[in-house]
Amino acid sequence: xxxxxxxxxxxxxxxxxSGCVLEDLDNHVQQFGYIMPVDLGAQKKCMLGGNVSTxxxxxxxxRYGSMHGNVLGLEVVLPDGRVLDxxxxxxxxxxxxxxxxxxxxxxxxxxxxxxVSISLAPSPKASQVAVLGxxxxxxxxxxxxxxxxxLSEIVSAFEFWEKRCNExxxxxxxxxxxxxxxxEFYVLVETRGSCMRHDAEKMDTFLKTIRDExxxxxxxxxxxxxxxxxxxxxRSQMANAHNKSGCMYVYDFSLPSKYxxxxxxxxxxxxxxxxxxxxxxxxxxxxxxxxxxGDQNIHLQVIARSFGGTVEQALEPWIYEWVGSHNGxxxxxxxxxxxxxxxxKYSKSPTVIGTMKSIKQLLDPRGVMNPGKHVSCA
Numbered sequence: 602x603x604x605x606x607x608x609x610x611x612x613x614x615x616x617x618x619s620g621c622v623l624e625d626l627d628n629h630v631q632q633f634g635y636i637m638p639v640d641l642g643a644q645k646k647c648m649l650g651g652n653v654s655t656x657x658x659x660x661x662x663x664r665y666g667s668m669h670g671n672v673l674g675l676e677v678v679l680p681d682g683r684v685l686d687x688x689x690x691x692x693x694x695x696x697x698x699x700x701x702x703x704x705x706x707x708x709x710x711x712x713x714x715x716x717v718s719i720s721l722a723p724s725p726k727a728s729q730v731a732v733l734g735x736x737x738x739x740x741x742x743x744x745x746x747x748x749x750x751x752l753s754e755i756v757s758a759f760e761f762w763e764k765r766c767n768e769x770x771x772x773x774x775x776x777x778x779x780x781x782x783x784x785e786f787y788v789l790v791e792t793r794g795s796c797m798r799h800d801a802e803k804m805d806t807f808l809k810t811i812r813d814e815x816x817x818x819x820x821x822x823x824x825x826x827x828x829x830x831x832x833x834x835x836r837s838q839m840a841n842a843h844n845k846s847g848c849m850y851v852y853d854f855s856l857p858s859k860y861x862x863x864x865x866x867x868x869x870x871x872x873x874x875x876x877x878x879x880x881x882x883x884x885x886x887x888x889x890x891x892x893x894x895g896d897q898n899i900h901l902q903v904i905a906r907s908f909g910g911t912v913e914q915a916l917e918p919w920i921y922e923w924v925g926s927h928n929g930x931x932x933x934x935x936x937x938x939x940x941x942x943x944x945x946k947y948s949k950s951p952t953v954i955g956t957m958k959s960i961k962q963l964l965d966p967r968g969v970m971n972p973g974k975h976v977s978c979a
Contacts, residue, residue, distance in 0.1 A: 602650070602715055605629055607690075613721035614673060614690045619650025619714050635721035638665035642837040650714045656706030658934035660833075663895030664757035664793065665722050668705050675701040676716035680965040690718045703960065708936050709971040711964045725757075725793035727800050730829045731808065734784030734819035738862035741786055744816050745894050748790055751807035755794040760836055762787050762891035763865075766843075769887070773845040774838045776831075780819055788894075789836055797824070839891050840900070847886050847904040850916060854924050855897045855933040864899060865890045867923055872903070875915050884912050898933040921947045942978020954979050 603620035610633040617626055623644040627637045639659040641647055647657075653675070656668045665671070674689035687701045704711055735741055741761050748756050764785050771778055780787065790807075794800040804822060811817050823829050843849050856864060869888050872878035878885040887904040901920075905912045921931050925947025932941050932948075945954060957976045961968075968977065 606716065608633060609690060610634070612692065613723070614692075614718060615721055616688065616690065616716065616718045617649055618716045619648060619653070621649045623647050623649060623652065630721055631724055634724050636724050638671045638720065638722045639668065640665075642840075649717050649719075653705055653714050653717055654707060654709050655936040656934070658893075658896065658898065660760070660837075660893070661757045661791075661793075662893060662898075662934075663759055669702060671720045672701060672705055672717060673720055674718040675704055675714055677701075677704050677712040677714050679712045680967065680970050684715075685712065688716055688718050692720060706936065708938070708975045710961060710975045710977065711970060713970075726795045727797035728757075728791065728793050728826075728829060729797070729800060729804060730792075730823045730832050731790045731804060732779040732821050732823070732832060733788040733790065733811070733817045734780050734782060735786045735788060735817050736784065738786060740816045741788055741894060742858060743814070744788055744790075744811050747810050747814075747816070748807060751810055752790070752792055752803050755792040755800055755803060756790065756895075757793040758789065758791040759893070759895040760789040760891070761894050762836070762839060763889055765887060765889045766839055766891045769846050769889070770835060770838050770842040773842040774835075776835050776838065779823075779832050779835060780821055782819055784818055789832060791829075840902075843887075843889070843902045843904060847906060848908045850903040850905065850913070852901040852903075852920060853933045853935045854899050854901065855930040856899055856924065857928055858894075858897060860927040860929065861892075861894075861897070861899050862890075863927070864901060864923070868901060868903065868920065871919060871923075872915060875911070877912060877915055884910075896933075918944060918947075924948075937975045937978070939974050939978065942975055945976065945979040949979075 602618040605617045607616040613635050615630055623637060639652055639657050640661050641657060641659045653668050653672060658667055674687045676688045677685040679685055704714055733744060745759055748759060767778055767787055770776055792800050792804060808820050823832055869878060872885055877883055885903060885905050889902045890899055892899040903916060921944040924931055930948050931944045961976055
C-alpha cells in the first residue's frame with residue numbers, strides 16, 4: 602500500500618495509499634508546486650496512514666492545520682471486511698455525515714485506513730526564521746500576539762523552549778545554540794511566503810515592534826536554506842537530547858494559554874514537596890517544557906535517574922488530574938495508545954466517552970480492531 606494513485610495539480614489534491622512515507626510524498630508533490638501540509642520530525646519513516654490514524658499535527662500546525670482539516674476522503678477496511686470508500690477529492694461537500702472524520706485519530710480501532718485523499722499546500726517561494734531570546738513566559742505570549750499581527754498570513758511556525766532545554770541540546774547533541782547569549786526562554790518564528798523582500802520587511806517590522814516594547818533581549822534572523830535547516834535541526838532534537846540526558850517521562854498536553862507555564866511550575870512544586878526534585882541527589886534531575894505556542898501544545902519532560910518506583914507513582918495520575926482540572930487535553934498530538942486511555946476521563950465527560958464507546962461497539966462489536974487501545978481502555 603505504498604503507491605500514489607492520483608494528483609490534481611490544479612487545485613492541489615493528492616490520492617495516495619497508506620504505506621507511503623511522508624518524506625517521499627513531499628518530494629513527489631514538490632514537482633507540481635506543492636508540499637504536504639503535515640511536516641513531522643519523523644517524516645523520513647512515518648507513513649501517511651499512521652499520520653491520519655493518530656491525527657498528526659506537526660511542526661507547522663499553526664499554518665497548515667491538522668489531518669482533520671486537510672483530509673478530504675478515506676478508503677477504510679471495516680472490521681467485518683467491507684471497504685468503506687469515501688475517497689472523495691472535493692474540497693466542499695455538504696451531503697450528509699462526514700464519516701471520514703470518525704477514522705482520523707481513531708488509531709485503527711474502528712478500521713484500517715488503506716488510502717487517503719489530502720489537500721496539499723503551495724510550495725513556499727520564500728522562507729525565513731528568527732530566533733528570539735526572552736526573559737519570561739509572558740513575553741513569549743506577547744511576542745506571539747504581535748507575530749500574528751505583524752506577520753499575519755506568512756507566519757508558519759511559532760515554537761518555544763526554555764533555557765534548560767537549550768542547555769541539554771548543546772550538551773547531549775553537540776549542536777551550537779542559535780543565540781550566543783543565555784536566555785530564560787527561546788522562540789523560533791518561521792515565515793513562508795511568495796516574496797522574500799515582502800516577507801523580510803514584515804519580519805523587520807515585527808522585530809522592531811517587539812524590541813520597542815521591550816519584549817525580547819536578543820534576536821537573530823536566518824535566511825539561507827542551510828542556516829534555516831540547522832535551526833530546525835536544533836529544535837527537532839529536543840526530545841532526543843532529553844532522552845540521552847536520563848530516564849525520560851514525556852507528556853504531550855494541550856492547555857489554555859493562561860495555564861501553559863503553570864504546568865511547569867506546578868510539576869516542580871509537586872515533585873519538590875515529595876522530596877523527589879530540587880537537590881543534587883534527587884531522583885528527578887530535570888523538569889522542562891517546550892512546545893508549539895501557536896496550537897497550545899506543551900511537551901513536559903521529567904528526567905529521572907531511573908524508571909519506575911516513586912517517580913512514576915508521584916507523576917501519575919496526578920499530572921493528568923492537573924491537566925484535566927485546567928481544561929486541557931491529556932493527548933494533544935500523539936494519541937492515546939495503550940497507556941492514556943485510562944486517563945481519558947480527565948479530558949472527556951462521561952457522555953462523550955460513552956458516545957465514543959457506542960461508536961466502537963457499533964462498528965467493531967467483536968473488538969478485533971487494535972484491541973486494548975484508545976477508548977477501549979477508558
